[in-house]
Amino acid sequence: xxxxxxxxxxxxxxxxxxxxxxxxxxxxxxxxxxxxxxxxxxxxxxxxxxxxxxxxxxxxxxxxxxxxxxxxxxxxxxxxxxxxxxxxxxxxxxxxxxxxxxxxxxxxxxxxxxxxxxxxxxxxxxxxxxxxxx
Amino acid sequence: xxxxxxxxxxxxxxxxxxxxxxxxxxxxxxxxxxxxxxxxxxxxxxxxxxxxxxxxxxxxxxxxxxxxxxxxxxxxxxxxxxxxxxxxxxxxxxxxxxxxxxxxxxxxxxxxxxxxxxxxxxxxxxxxxxxxxxxxxxxxxxxxxxxxxxxxxxxxxxxxxxxxxxxxxxxxxxxxxxxxxxxxxxxxxxxxxxxxxxxxxxxxxxxxxxxxxxxxxxxxxxxxxxxxxxxxxxxxxxxxxxxxxxxxxxxxxxxxxxxxxxxxxxxxxxxxxxxxxxxxxxxxxxxxxxxxxxxxxxxxxxxxxxxxxxxxxxxxxxxxxxxxxxxxxxxxxxxxxxxxxxxxxxxxxxxxxxxxxxxxxxxxxxxxxxxxxxxxxxxxxxxxxxxxxxxxxxxxxxxxxx
Numbered sequence: 456x457x458x459x460x461x462x463x464x465x466x467x468x469x470x471x472x473x474x475x476x477x478x479x480x481x482x483x484x485x486x487x488x489x490x491x492x493x494x495x496x497x498x499x500x501x502x503x504x505x506x507x508x509x510x511x512x513x514x515x516x517x518x519x520x521x522x523x524x525x526x527x528x529x530x531x532x533x534x535x536x537x538x539x540x541x542x543x544x545x546x547x548x549x550x551x552x553x554x555x556x557x558x559x560x561x562x563x564x565x566x567x568x569x570x571x572x573x574x575x576x577x578x579x580x581x582x583x584x585x586x587x588x589x
Numbered sequence: 590x591x592x593x594x595x596x597x598x599x600x601x602x603x604x605x606x607x608x609x610x611x612x613x614x615x616x617x618x619x620x621x622x623x624x625x626x627x628x629x630x631x632x633x634x635x636x637x638x639x640x641x642x643x644x645x646x647x648x649x650x651x652x653x654x655x656x657x658x659x660x661x662x663x664x665x666x667x668x669x670x671x672x673x674x675x676x677x678x679x680x681x682x683x684x685x686x687x688x689x690x691x692x693x694x695x696x697x698x699x700x701x702x703x704x705x706x707x708x709x710x711x712x713x714x715x716x717x718x719x720x721x722x723x724x725x726x727x728x729x730x731x732x733x734x735x736x737x738x739x740x741x742x743x744x745x746x747x748x749x750x751x752x753x754x755x756x757x758x759x760x761x762x763x764x765x766x767x768x769x770x771x772x773x774x775x776x777x778x779x780x781x782x783x784x785x786x787x788x789x790x791x792x793x794x795x796x797x798x799x800x801x802x803x804x805x806x807x808x809x810x811x812x813x814x815x816x817x818x819x820x821x822x823x824x825x826x827x828x829x830x831x832x833x834x835x836x837x838x839x840x841x842x843x844x845x846x847x848x849x850x851x852x853x854x855x856x857x858x859x860x861x862x863x864x865x866x867x868x869x870x871x872x873x874x875x876x877x878x879x880x881x882x883x884x885x886x887x888x889x890x891x892x893x894x895x896x897x898x899x900x901x902x903x904x905x906x907x908x909x910x911x912x913x914x915x916x917x918x919x920x921x922x923x924x925x926x927x928x929x930x931x932x933x934x935x936x937x938x939x940x941x942x943x944x945x946x947x948x949x950x951x952x953x954x955x956x957x958x959x960x961x962x963x964x965x966x967x968x969x970x971x972x973x974x975x976x977x978x979x980x981x982x983x984x985x986x987x988x989x990x991x
Contacts, residue, residue: 461629463626463629464622464626465622487655518645518753518754519651519652519653519655519656521753521754521755522646522652522653522655522656522658522659522754523655525655525658525659526654526655526658529658542626542630543630544626544627544630544753544756545753547623547626547627547630548623548626548627548753548755548756551619551622551623551626551755552619552623552659552755554619
């Protein structure tokens with residue numbers, strides 16, 4: 456299945472989805488040394504975002520979150536791609552400075568995808584491909 | 590490099606499109622991508638050239654290792670005059686502030702990384718006090734520090750949003766910013782009318798801003814004030830406090846600041862707020878300075894006039910408590926005689942930094958200030974309780990008279 460989307464940060468990557476309906480504050484919610492979600496109040500608590508296609512509504516919290524995304528990327532602990540319902544500046548800037556493909560303006564049904572579903576994000580063509588969901 | 594998809598709605602000139610496609614290298618491509626992404630998020634029509642940039646993300650306390658890594662990795666040169674927000678310490682006298690060697694090294698590395706990009710190393714929240722050339726009425730800017738943004742928009746009549754670190758740096762390297770928010774007339778109309786029913790002076794403006802920011806949040810207040818007109822330093826204090834207790838980035842004062850971008854009488858506000866002496870005095874009594882073990886002045890950074898007032902009040906006396914005075918290095922250099930006079934009392938004049946962004950505040954229990962902005966931020970960011978008083982009261986506490 457292919458879904459149209461809007462490119463925020465360029466690039467193309469695929470991986471298993473990690474899906475949450477909670478917004479993410481990269482400063483505070485995610486440990487930059489391990490890529491683990493460390494906020495017990497977050498739906499993804501205890502999960503690792505490294506290598507995943509991270510699907511979440513959008514970012515929140517401190518603007519330092521942009522730099523945390525960059526730090527994760529340098530340690531090979533970042534998501535391979537990200538999908539938002541609506542990107543805000545913290546995640547948008549974080550993805551761009553880190554070279555992580557990011558798209559938004561997708562239908563909310565992507566938040567109901569099962570974690571683990573294989574997804575490809577092709578930001579340059581404005582497409583999300585969901586495998587095994589036809 | 591894959592061909593970049595056209596942005597949704599934003600118009601890019603041929604040159605901008607080329608940068609977006611990577612014709613001028615990877616750093617500029619990503620910087621242009623930041624400007625376009627933000628423009629798309631906020632519905633900007635196009636980019637607009639900026640006259641100057643003030644870059645956030647300087648204090649190592651705020652950006653940490655993550656931010657330092659990013660800035661150090663960048664390759665490029667700024668193309669418009671660009672200066673910095675305050676750092677986490679006085680770049681020369683950090684030892685006297687009780688800053689650790691580790692922190693100092695990381696802070697110096699951060700400054701060096703900016704220097705390599707061609708940024709002028711002035712670390713201040715009051716760029717308008719040191720350079721006239723950075724902003725005039727009608728100029729588009731990309732400034733970061735909230736009180737500087739408020740002053741530029743309101744008192745100078747320039748146009749800027751409050752930029753984050755990467756978006757400011759993107760504007761500095763590209764020389765442009767996306768045209769949205771406070772760059773547009775439609776977002777510069779007053780939203781609240783504030784009737785001030787008392788004659789105010791000095792720190793009263795910080796208390797007023799503290800109150801009004803909490804009420805209007807991200808609105809645009811229009812003040813009517815009777816009698817004496819506020820001086821530039823008082824407007825600086827008013828805007829700084831509103832940007833801290835709310836997120837006010839633009840305000841008007843009748844017959845004092847530039848006017849709204851529409852004919853007089855053609856705008857209306859939904860909200861009317863009245864503030865009198867009673868409300869102002871309640872701020873002082875609720876946040877009293879009693880029990881303070883340190884006094885700090887210069888949030889936002891002291892002007893020459895403020896240094897002069899402090900020097901006059903301290904003349905011939907010795908402080909009994911720590912007294913810190915924060916200012917921009919260029920201001921301190923221009924007024925070396927006043928700095929020397931202030932330090933004769935045992936007080937210290939620190940440059941490049943302030944009590945809000947430096948980790949040095951953490952070693953105190955309660956800090957007395959004359960700033961509505963510092964009053965808001967110190968408990969959360971500085972880990973220290975805060976009390977508010979006039980400049981004279983602050984000096985009295987430092988001298989052990991109260």
